[in-house]
Amino acid sequence: MCKKVMRYSPQKIIFRPVISIIFFLMLLSFYHCTLIASNFNIGSRYSTLAIAPGSRLVQANTFEHFSGTLENEGIIQGAPFVFERGVLSKNGLYNDFSGTYHQAGEHAIIMTTNGVLRATPGQCTEKIVAIREGNRLEGMPLFSNTNAIELTSNLSVLTLAIPGSLTSNITLNGGTLELEQPLQYSQDAKLTGSGSVVCNGNVVAFGAYDHVFTDTLLLTTNPNMALHGTTRLAGNWIFDGTTSGNKAHLDGHGNVLDLSLTGSLVIKSGVTLNLANIKVTGLGKGGFIFEDQTSQLRLSHVELELSNCYSVTMGGIYVDAESRLVAKNHLLTFEQKGSLTVDGTTFWYDPMAYVQDYNIRPRVIDPINAGNQYVTLLNGGFIHDVPSSELVRMTSQGLVYANRINSNSLLYAIRTASNSLQYYHRTMSNALLYGDRINSNSAAYHTRINSNTLAYNFRTNSNALELYHRVDSNMIDYHHRITSAALLYGDRINSNSAAYHTRINSNTLAYNFRTNSNALELYHRVDSNMIDYHHRTTSAALLYGDRINSNSAAYHTRINSNTLAYNFRINSNALEF
Incomplete structure (x- = not known):
């Protein structure tokens, strides 16, 4: 490609519309040109200097x-163009521009003082720098460079007036960003x-991404922030009012603000920071800094989590919607x-485990708080711990008044791995409550199916004792039974059952006469393995005394029995009082 040098005399030359367009399009499409223009001017936005694709323009002096x-x-090398309300076109997008365009520099678009770039919607490949005050970026640019x-x-x-989403970082370097x-x-x-950001x-x-902030950011003039992802703060966010009302807002939208990297939220004098819908962690490593007593933090649906003990020695925290302290x-x-x-x-405050x-x-109620010097409750306000007795732990199979994890039991105190009877309802447990349970090895006041237990109401297919009529059961009741291995008020021969007590497959006790039975009676028996009112060790029956390893019923403690006892039993499928 040839190189042609275009020289113009140092006089003002104005290119008219159409003529200049055709001239420069033709000229710069075929030549590698060097432009030396000490007093060259294009005075109308309708006059165009065009560098076609594949062409190169070397600018000898600043235009x-x-x-x-x-x-x-194409490509422009050398000195920059200084725009005064001109039009900069790149990638087919026409942008109103006042400032310096230097394609060969690190930043192609330079706004020194009172610079303006009004970007049309579309992709912007150029980087922008603001040097002094009065600069303005507006429109809807889509930056391809993440640090543009x-x-x-x-x-x-730099004043920012972009109605859509911004796709580039803004590097402040101590400067000020003003939002319109x-x-x-x-x-x-x-x-x-x-x-600084003047909001x-x-x-x-x-x-909605995880972010880490390591620098100090000053937000002024009714500042307002919103977090849509987990945010870790290692620097300081300073909230300043500077206007009437001095209100600041930080809405977490249900996300986490982590201060454990020694980050802080600084509330300036006279400013109220409204904190909402957020979980703040790391208090004690980072925290809140109140400039004076007029600095206030308001909590609305906020969870604060302590990493260490934390003291507030200045300013006030005001809870006006339900919030929680994970202490x-x-x-x-x-x-x-x-x-x-x-x-x-x-x-609420939650001690967790x-x-x-x-x-x-x-x-x-502490004497040190006399006159509500430190803590004040208004309009029925309440401070209370999160009671574990009122909560159902998601990771537990039990409900307890104390903390319980992964247990098959329900009780008033902590109990681990027990098949016990409790006062409340449990599902997926080997325990029985006052309500209905199916397939349980426990006792209930209500109906039980497929259980080796005792109930006051009707039972089907059970080896239990009831006060009502049962059919096809190994039970005893106050009425007549047929085809039962139970003993009633009358005489029974060759029965392995008990009257007045619960026995399954047992050689037990009857109040009346029995023949050929391994039972205990109140009357005389010959050739019987029985005991009357006394303690018997070699008998398969137990009466009024303590017996170990027996399939019988006793008023005292029994171990390893499927029966009913008035006292506590361990590892039994029985009902205990």
């Missing part, structure tokens, strides 16, 4: 006061570097100039 249209589909926007120093100010519309980040883009009531919303074995203490107010709701220790101090 000042460019107010026309630059269509760059940068402020250079604390003197840099909500800043909605998409994907994993975010603010990087320390700096003007607009929300700064980060996308574990740590304390949240209010002292010196710190305070807690619970207004018309409950502030630890014993509750009144983890929010001081208690309302």
